[in-house]
Amino acid sequence: MFSLKVLTAVAAAFAAVSALPTEIETPVGSGCVITNIDQVSSVTSSCTNIVVSSLTVPAGKTLKLQLKTGTTLTFKGKTVFEATQWQGDLMEISGDKITVTGESGHVLxxxxxxxxxxxxxxxxxxxxxxxxxxxxxxxxxxxxxxNCPKQCVSLNSCDHVTLDNWTVDVSAGDKNNLGHNTDGFDISSSTNLIISNSVVKNQDDCVAINKAQHVTISNLKCSGGHGLSLSVGMSKTSVSDNTVTDVAFKDCTVTNSDNGIHIKTHSDGGAGVIKNVSYKNIHLSGIRKYGVNIEQDYENGKPTGTPKNNIPITGLTISGVTGTMTGSNSKAVYILCASGGCSGWTWGVSITGSHKDNYCKNQPSNVKC
Structure with a gap:
C-alpha cells in the first residue's frame, strides 16, 4: 500500500507535467540544424531558430532560405558553394522580422x-x-x-533592413586582374535600408544603387574597386524604376580604387530622378582615375561624352570629401551634366595629387571646378 503522502506527491507531479505547454519549439541541435541541402525545406518550414553548419551546397543549386516570420538564422563553420558555369544565385535569404548572423570564424x-x-x-x-x-x-x-564569382550581395525589394559588421572579401580576384563585376552591395527596389560598419575588398562598385529611397550607408571601408556609386536609368518603362531619393553616405573611406564617388545616369533609358543624395565626410586615398565623377552620358554601359537630361540630379550634397589621387591619368573632379540637368548642389571637395586638371561642364554655378 502506498502512503497518502506518496500518492499526494505522485498526483502533484502528474498535474505539473499535464500543465506543460503542448507545443514546444524544437531546440537547435534537434532537427533545426542544416548540414545537408536536402534538409533546407523541412527545417525552414518548421523551425524559427536555425543553424546552417559546415554546409556544402551542390553545384548549380541555390541555397534558398525562405524563413518564417521572426526566425533567427546562424551560419557556423564554412558554407561552401561548389562551382559550375551557371547564372543562378548561389544563395537567397528572405523573410519578415528575421535575424541572420554568423558565428566567429564562419565563412560563406x-x-x-x-x-x-x-x-x-x-x-x-x-x-x-x-x-x-x-x-x-x-x-x-x-x-x-x-570570393564572389561576380556580384556579391544583391538587396532587392527590401524594406526596413539593417546590414551591420559585414566583411566582403574578393581581394584574391586582384591576382592577374581576373576578378571583374564583383560589386559589394547592389541595391534596387528597396527602402529604409541601413548598411554600416562593414568592409568591402573587390574589383567593382563597393556600393551601387539603382533604385532606392531612404538609405543610409555609414562607416564603410572600401578598397580595390570603383567606389561609392549610383547607377540610375536602366529601365525604359517606369520613372519609379529610375528613382533614387534620400540617400546618405557618411563617414566612409575608399582606398586604392578607380573612383571615390561615382554618379552616372543612363541616357538610353527612361525618365527618372536623383534627389537629396549626400556624401559627407568621405576620405579617399590612392584613387587611380576620378575622385568625384558625375556624368549624365551612359549608353550601353559606357560613357559617350554626350549628356542627356532624362534623369536630373537635384539636391546633391558632396561635403567634407578629402583625399589623394595617384596614377598618370587621374582627375580629382569630373562633371558632365546636360544643360539644366544638375541643380541645387552643396559642394565641399578637397582632393590633392591628381595628374590632370579637373573637367566640369554644366555644373551648378556654386561648384568650383
Whole structure:
C-alpha cells in the first residue's frame, strides 16, 4: 500500500507535467540544424531558430532560405558553394522580422577563383552570390562573404533592413586582374535600408544603387574597386524604376580604387530622378582615375561624352570629401551634366595629387571646378 503522502506527491507531479505547454519549439541541435541541402525545406518550414553548419551546397543549386516570420538564422563553420558555369544565385535569404548572423570564424565561400576569367559578366557564366529579400526590421549582422564569382550581395525589394559588421572579401580576384563585376552591395527596389560598419575588398562598385529611397550607408571601408556609386536609368518603362531619393553616405573611406564617388545616369533609358543624395565626410586615398565623377552620358554601359537630361540630379550634397589621387591619368573632379540637368548642389571637395586638371561642364554655378 502506498502512503497518502506518496500518492499526494505522485498526483502533484502528474498535474505539473499535464500543465506543460503542448507545443514546444524544437531546440537547435534537434532537427533545426542544416548540414545537408536536402534538409533546407523541412527545417525552414518548421523551425524559427536555425543553424546552417559546415554546409556544402551542390553545384548549380541555390541555397534558398525562405524563413518564417521572426526566425533567427546562424551560419557556423564554412558554407561552401561548389562551382559550375551557371547564372543562378548561389544563395537567397528572405523573410519578415528575421535575424541572420554568423558565428566567429564562419565563412560563406563562393569559390570565385573557379570562375574568374578577367571578363566578369561577359565571360563564362557566373552566378551572383547572395540575394536578400527581407522586411519588417530584419537584421543581418557579422557575415563574412568570401570570393564572389561576380556580384556579391544583391538587396532587392527590401524594406526596413539593417546590414551591420559585414566583411566582403574578393581581394584574391586582384591576382592577374581576373576578378571583374564583383560589386559589394547592389541595391534596387528597396527602402529604409541601413548598411554600416562593414568592409568591402573587390574589383567593382563597393556600393551601387539603382533604385532606392531612404538609405543610409555609414562607416564603410572600401578598397580595390570603383567606389561609392549610383547607377540610375536602366529601365525604359517606369520613372519609379529610375528613382533614387534620400540617400546618405557618411563617414566612409575608399582606398586604392578607380573612383571615390561615382554618379552616372543612363541616357538610353527612361525618365527618372536623383534627389537629396549626400556624401559627407568621405576620405579617399590612392584613387587611380576620378575622385568625384558625375556624368549624365551612359549608353550601353559606357560613357559617350554626350549628356542627356532624362534623369536630373537635384539636391546633391558632396561635403567634407578629402583625399589623394595617384596614377598618370587621374582627375580629382569630373562633371558632365546636360544643360539644366544638375541643380541645387552643396559642394565641399578637397582632393590633392591628381595628374590632370579637373573637367566640369554644366555644373551648378556654386561648384568650383
Amino acid at each position: 565561400d563562393g569559390q570565385g577563383a573557379k570562375y574568374w576569367d578577367g571578363k566578369g559578366d561577359k565571360g563564362v557564366k557566373k552566378p551572383k552570390f547572395i540575394r536578400i529579400k527581407a522586411t519588417g526590421g530584419s537584421v543581418f549582422k557579422g557575415l563574412h562573404v568570401l
